[in-house]
Amino acid sequence: MEWLPIVAVVVTGLMVGVELSVAFVVNPITDALPDDARILARAHGGRMLGRVMPFWYIGSTLLAAATALVEPDAAALAWTAAGLLVVSVVLSVTLLVPINDRAKQWTPDTAPDDHHEQARRWDDLHLVRLAVIVAAFVLLAIASAR
Structure with a gap:
């Protein structure tokens, strides 16, 4: 199972990237x-990434937990990484996905008046989630190097 931590770091690192x-x-x-192109681009990006990212986030979480199981000397680091990835999933499902689900349906004719504010809110929440997954990635990489 020496390959597992390597796969965990690569998969999680690519997601972070x-x-x-x-x-x-x-x-x-x-x-x-x-404005019209921005609305369409964000909607398309939301649909495209919205299909892939749930599997990537959950897969990274499971790989971090599996790393904790196969690397007993670094289990605390890997479990912390897995916990942070769980936090990122909860943030995503409760705060980011609802905005994304609305935005991916927008067209220039149907976007609400506050679409700029909703996009800014998503961006701000995304930065919080990004900080969480970067921390998880760093911990997972350290755990895997031990």
């Missing part, structure tokens, strides 16, 4: 577009 790029590359580019 995608979420970093959403926060610091994709959304700033999208936000610079004209």
Whole structure:
């Protein structure tokens, strides 16, 4: 099972990388577009990533927990990483997904008047979630290196 911590770090690291790029590359580019294009881009991104990310988050959580089971010397670090990933899932389901579920249906004709505020709220919550998953990734990487 020596491969398991490596897989956990790679899978979780790739997820963190995608979420970093959403926060610091994709959304700033999208936000610079004209309003109609911004609405359509965010809706498309929400649909596309909304299909993949639940599996990625849950998979990363399970891999971190499995790492805790196979790496007894680093179990506390890996369990903490798994716990942080659980926190990220709870944040996602309770706060980010409801906004995303609305936004992915928007068109320039159907977006609500407060769509900018809702997008900003999602971005702010995403940064909180990002901090949580970065911390989990760092702990998981340290646990896997032991």
